Amino acid sequence: MEIRKVAVIGAGVMGAGIAAHIANAGVPVVLLDIVPPAAENRNTLAEGAVQKLLKSDPAAFMHPRNARLVTTGNLEDDLALVADCDWIIEAIIERLDLKQDLYQRLDQVRRADAVVSSNTSTIPLQALVAGLPENFAKNFLITHFFNPPRYMRLLEITGGEKTRPEALEAVSRFCDHKLGKGVIHCKDTPAFIANRIGIFWMQVAVLEAMEMGLSVEAADAVMGKPVGVPKTGVFGLLDLVGIDLMPHLMKSMLDALPEGDAFRAKAGMPDLIATMIRDGYTGRKGKGGFYRLNRSHGQKLKESIDLASGEYHASVPANLASVKASARGGLGALIGHPDQGGQYAWRVLSQVLAYAAALVPQIADDITAVDKAMRLGFNWKFGPFELIDQIGAAHFAEKLATDNQPVPALLQQAAAAGGFYRVQDGQLEYLDTAGPYRTLERPEGVLLLEDIKRASQPLLKNASASLWDIGDGVVCLEFTSKMNALDPQILELAMQAIPLVKSRYKALVIYNEGSNFSVGANLGLLLFSANMASWQQIESMIEAGQNTYTALRYAPFPVVGAPSGMALGGGCEILLHCDAVQAHAETYMGLVEVGVGLIPGWGGCKEMLQRWVTNPKRPGGPMPPVIKCFETLSTATVAKSAQEARDYLFLRPQDSITMNRERLLADAKASALRLVEGYQPPEPVEISLPGPTALAAMTMAVHDFHTMGRATDHDVTVSLALAEVLSGGDTDMTETLDEQALLALEREQFMQLLHDNHTLARMEHMLETGKPLRN
Missing domain, CATH: 3.90.226.10 (2-enoyl-CoA Hydratase; Chain A, domain 1)
Known part of the structure; x- marks a missing residue:
């Protein structure tokens, strides 16, 4: 089957984000939600969600026009809109009774072969389809997206015993090719793969930092680049996703995890975090979190919380010898270092990596699914089994045993075999849970x-x-x-x-x-x-x-x-x-280039002029193409x-x-x-430009911006150099300019700007701070 139209039920953050990304793929999508009590506009939730998406930062839509592909409605008046949909995604509140009631209603209007999936990661699939018709169960899946759906590449998918293979294949293919997802087929276990390990990692990292008396800066310095985690580390990540999510995640995990799972011993909520949530310190969306920006006295001061006292103080970057050692000696040097950073790294990684090893094959058939899920779902540079190989599987197992920690059977197997991965005859192989190594096969159409x-x-x-x-x-x-x-x-x-x-x-x-x-x-x-x-x-x-x-x-x-x-x-x-x-x-x-006081010097001005001048949809006359180029380049768009x-x-x-x-x-x-076949290089393009006429118009616009305070003195200098190139210099519409003439103009103005100390200051500031200098 081919998926040509999709419906999403539930216009909350996840449902709306999923709908937007389906629209990004050029696929029509129906977005429905309930009718709020006493609502004048019965579609207010779905329509409001689309409006929020259009204003979101980062943008949910890859282009604002994609919003036209989203048809909004409500579940009371518009349920029939799903009748011609090939795939219906449920993304409502995590309550089994409400989900099953919705499924009963969907089954009355959906096509017999339409696939229905839930975005849940906490309710087992068997429970979701219990008591529902056989045909519904055959076409039911769980498709677990990560937030925000446009940017997070992981999609965890699982079917039930009755799920048609064709339904699973159709949705997997659509999510891979059309939505750009890394599709991981996982088992129907609590939180699937990424959240099961990732939430455990965050909880262990927080508790160990508190127990050791570490600063949040020190913890994040260790649990960041040295272990291949984004620079937010763990406390910065919690600020980003929202600290108030932690109690909900803990509860959903505890409700679903089996007795004896290692997560249960770590699932308590520290008093500090409970107090922060109560007082509105929920992270970036609240008053602050483990970090905050203090804007008192007209300045912005980055502060961090003391994990022991709960008081904020000026944030001081960590200076740990273990972190420096890891830059030279890798992960082994980090966990073997005697300072607090090295001890912290070991205390966290020993538990998290061993936990991951103990979960296979319970949560996935092989280690590659786990590693990929953590790379795509938590943006780790390396998955847990790749990290163990960096340490050395045998060394890691030995160190666990020395600490009287259990050594999972899969880790013992890897230690004996020489690691979880190996290269054989130029092919990457991974250790199969059944014993031998297997070649890592890429899906058809994937070339790395x-x-x-x-x-x-x-x-x-x-x-x-x-x-x-x-x-x-x-x-x-x-x-x-x-x-x-x-x-x-x-x-x-x-x-x-x-x-x-x-x-x-x-x-x-x-x-x-x-x-x-x-x-x-x-x-x-x-x-x-x-x-x-x-x-x-x-x-x-x-x-x-x-x-x-x-x-x-x-x-x-x-x-x-x-x-x-x-x-x-x-x-x-x-x-x-x-x-x-x-x-x-x-x-x-x-x-x-204008951001560092320069202009494009490797043919960028020339190419953009040619594109706008020869664009069949451009406005008429000689000026509009030049102005379009100027607007785009002078604003560093x-x-x-x-x-x-x-x-x-x-x-x-x-x-x-x-x-x-x-x-x-x-x-x-x-x-x-x-x-x-039949390839011929393009013919060189010659174009006519307005020369001084265009230069005068652009000069006037630049000085107007300067007068209004929207352009600095050096902005004017750089913009006028750009205008000189884009106008064509000393020419007019009766002449043609070849590419070499335009390139010569680029070089001339580029070199003049490079002699200007204001440009050098911009370049130096960008290299030091990563931000443009307005001088």
């Missing part, structure tokens, strides 16, 4: 560079980039520098790749598996060179970037960009020069999704979007291969 790198050697390689053969005559250019910042070595390797691809291959894909495609040019290198007054070296680097991007643009083979995450500055510019872009849905593109990137012409109609990050490389490769 990490697998290719494990099994082969690069065609070309330097300190900042590599070139890989990804099969079928396609090669992949991978950035490997810090944050994938573009530097001379990346440009050099890209130029070396062109003759190699021309002689031996069919196409090139530009892709990497970092969190961000590229944050732009290496700002530190640029600032260093400017401070050394190495102007010739800088100009050579700018020219090298322009030449490299131009060479890619006119290469005798297709070049496809495949970004995910941030693609900013020079990272955006390289994509603008590709024949096609296969973008992950969560791609954030923008030419943001960043598209908040790949869909939104089309509005700014960062992406074109022929560019495509992949919802699932793991399918991006395979999709980009397929896109490149489609272009191979």
Whole structure:
């Protein structure tokens, strides 16, 4: 079966978020909720939810127009709207009686083959379908989304004994391909996988920090980067999700978990947390949490709570030798360090990792499902079994035994075998619960560079980039520098790749598996060179970037960009020069150079002008394309999704979007291969620009902004340099400008700005703080 229309029942935070993300996939969705007592507008809950979604930050919709795909209604008047839906998702309050009453009503109106699923993670599936018709049970699943549904990639799914395999497969495929989810098939156990382990981890981390007398900063410094957890650590994470959720999570877990489960011994609510919740200190959504911003005396001071006294004080970053040791020696060095940080790391990880090992195969058939669930559901860099391997399975088991802690059978098995994972003949294998190692199989249509790198050697390689053969005559250019910042070595390797691809291959894909495609040019290198007054070296680097991007643009083979995450500055510019872009849905593109006192210098101005001038939907006349470019670039506009990137012409109609990050490389490769037959490089484009007429209009607008206090003095300087390039310089509409003329304008204005101390101050501030300086 194919899912073409979906209904969501329950317009709360989760239900509404799920509906929004289904709309993001271009699929019509019905959103229904109850009629509140005495409501004038009977659809107020569903309609209000959509309005909240449109204002949410981060945005729930990938584009505001996606809200048009959501049809709102109520359960009394509009239940018939689900009659033509292929999948109906229940996301109402966690009460079995209310859910079963709803299911009885849904069964009267749904199609016989329509799938119904619940978003619950606390009520067993058998209980949900008890007493319901056989056909309903055959088409019933649990689909557990994580909040916020657009951004959290994990979807835990399970069926019952009677569930049709076709129903499970149809929903799994839809969630994978259309919603971009990492679909984990788990067993029908309390809290499934991620919450079962993740909530245990948070609770243990909090209790151990309190018992040891640690500061929240010290605890988060340990339970953050050193163990591969987001920098929030555990206390920062609780502030983010809401401390007031903890009692509800504890209760739901205790109600469902079997007697003897290790979680039960840790499920108490500390008095401090109960007091914080009572007084409204529930985290970022409340007065504050374990951290808060004190805005008294006209300043913002970050404070943290003392876990013993409950008093707030100025937040002081932790300075732990164990954390420094982990940067050099990894996880083993952390848990083996004698200071408080090392002791804390061991006390938490020993319990959490052993708990995870004791739960397999109870909660999942294999360890890979558990590791992936924790990576996608809690944003851990490594799953629990990957962490054990970093420590060493045998060492971890031995250390547990030394502490008189039980050693789970699966861990004993791994210790004897040499670990939970191994590489054999270039293939990643995992330890099966039944004994032997099994090859980790990827789903059809998933191609990962990490697998290719494990099994082969690069065609070309330097300190900042590599070139890989990804099969079928396609090669992949991978950035490997810090944050994938573009530097001379990346440009050099890209130029070396062109003759190699021309002689031996069919196409090139530009892709990497970092969190961000590229944050732009290496700002530190640029600032260093400017401070050394190495102007010739800088100009050579700018020219090298322009030449490299131009060479890619006119290469005798297709070049496809495949970004995910941030693609900013020079990272955006390289994509603008590709024949096609296969973008992950969560791609954030923008030419943001004005934020550091510069303008796009690697062909970004030229490419954006060409796109707007030749855009068939542009307003008439010579000025609108230039003004559109100026508005986008002078405000450092960043598209908040790949869909939104089309509005700014960062992406074109022929560019495509992949919802699932793991399918991006395979999709980009397929896109490149489609272009191979009969491929001819594009012809260079010449355009006419208004010159001084456009410059005067943009100058007037900039000075108006300055007068209104919306632009600083240096904003004016940078904007006028940008206006000079976009206007075309000393030209008019009777002349044509070729690409080299536009690139020369970019270089000239870029170099002038780089000589300005205000620009250097902006660059230095960005490198130090990660935030733009308005000077």
